[in-house]
Amino acid sequence: MSGWVKIAGLGPGKEALVTPEVTEALSQATDIVGYIPYVARIAERPGLTLHASDNRVEIDRSQHALQMASEGKRVVVVSSGDPGVFAMASAVFEAVDNGPAEWRELQIDVLPGITAMLAAAARAGAPLGHDFCTINLSDNLKPWEIIEKRLRLAAQADFAMAFYNPRAKSRPGKFERVLEILREECEPERLILFARAVSTDEEALRISPLSEATPEMADMRTMVIVGSSLTRVIERKGDPILYTPRFIAKDQAQE
Amino acid sequence: MSGWVKIAGLGPGKEALVTPEVTEALSQATDIVGYIPYVARIAERPGLTLHASDNRVEIDRSQHALQMASEGKRVVVVSSGDPGVFAMASAVFEAVDNGPAEWRELQIDVLPGITAMLAAAARAGAPLGHDFCTINLSDNLKPWEIIEKRLRLAAQADFAMAFYNPRAKSRPGKFERVLEILREECEPERLILFARAVSTDEEALRISPLSEATPEMADMRTMVIVGSSLTRVIERKGDPILYTPRFIAKDQAQE
Structure with missing residues (x-):
């Protein structure tokens, strides 16, 4: 099975504002990557590894996600709100733009969310x-x-x-x-x-x-x-x- | 049971982008009000009345929704995308602002959605x-x-x-x-x-x-x-x- 990266928006906080598309992606993931308080919103389960990192390391986190996907993992990068508004989507694409050629051919999807x-x-x-x-x-x-x-x-x-x-x-x-x-x-x-x-x-x-x-x-x-x-x-x-x-x-x- | 108005965003089209909060509101509604193609997205069920209207009648539609809520109905006004971005929320509040005093005391909630x-x-x-x-x-x-x-x-x-x-x-x-x-x-x-x-x-x-x-x-x-x-x-x-x-x-x- 080939790996992928989904950059998902968890919305502002309330679970009733998380889209079914994001919930589905989380259920398929092998790995979750994100800032500590956002990863803390994800329920643990067998087969899922949570990788929580501190603020201001967005590029390191993006590279980690892309590297795992290139090794076949199914990685969800979580943001609060919408990932495309001052959140992780631009950081992941910066990492792709400046990374090895193989990262460009990965399946990378942005799953929108309710931004703040x-x-x-x-x-x-x-x-x-x-x-x-x-x-x-x-x-x-x-x-x-x-x-x-x-x-x-x-x-x-x-x-x-x-x-x-x-x-x-x-x-x-x-x-x-x-x-x-x-x-x-x-x-x-x-x-x-x-x-x-x-x-x-x-x-x-x-x-x-x-x-x-x-x-x-x-x-x-x-x-x-x-x-x-x-x-x-x-x-x-x-x-x-x-x-x-x-x-x-x-x-x-x-x- | 007292009436309410929820102004709900259905997102851009795909059902997986409708928030659980909106799905829940639709399940509780007695009446759905909105522009024809958006109301067409709502499944019919016993006890639910669909009121589809044409474009450019946003104020009439808002007044209708508020009037029904003041009579005890549970009304969802549907927009595509997010109701607060060039959609029905401002129209409903314009109708409240210019309407009878009792409309101000209605429970009116805006349920955000994924805007286009x-x-x-x-x-x-x-x-x-x-x-x-x-x-x-x-x-x-x-x-x-x-x-x-x-x-x-x-x-x-x-x-x-x-x-x-x-x-x-x-x-x-x-x-x-x-x-x-x-x-x-x-x-x-x-x-x-x-x-x-x-x-x-x-x-x-x-x-x-x-x-x-x-x-x-x-x-x-x-x-x-x-x-x-x-x-x-x-x-x-x-x-x-x-x-x-x-x-x-x-x-x-x-x-």
């Missing part, structure tokens, strides 16, 4: 219901300047914005800088969703206008979604609903 | 592996000028771009205009993925450089993903792999 921004948006309402952009605020793998440039252009385009990895101990002050840039580019009433650990027991949602937003509202487990200029809140007895209307009038677009 | 861009990206590799934006190219609900403005700013930000609804008979020439704008803003080698009917029997993927892209490569069932300046192809015996690396070097960002 879609789960967070769904819990709050529909803040991504119109055009939006998705930015990783970590400068581990790109210069900080490009993040600032993209923030300003995204604000000028009036995109809603979904931010992954908004804060880390290794970059103190950077999320404060993001809020500063947003204050320069957007009106004070602009609505921001801070959605922590969505679909887990620790889920916590908070909506704040930009003028009252503080860096402490986010941590590494928080998805931050900045509304467009048209994003609105519906107040009610229960949790408020945050949504972006589908319609933009002529005069709204010309501002 | 994630499914298309997964089939091609990982073109959305770095910062990206998502634009609906239909000008049914917004002025065309804002689409052009967003395209230019997104290109200047060097986002990868996912386009929903790239073409329609009602707006001939508009997608040609999109390609023109991209040619003004991007280099001719820029890679574009045309992913038609992903995860269905009619799936067809094609990768073209911007210089060779033509409007006919897309139709209403096509997801178009324009790479960033760093998006690459890995050629091999099987289908090529399209991916965007995670890393941006200092000199790449300064261009």
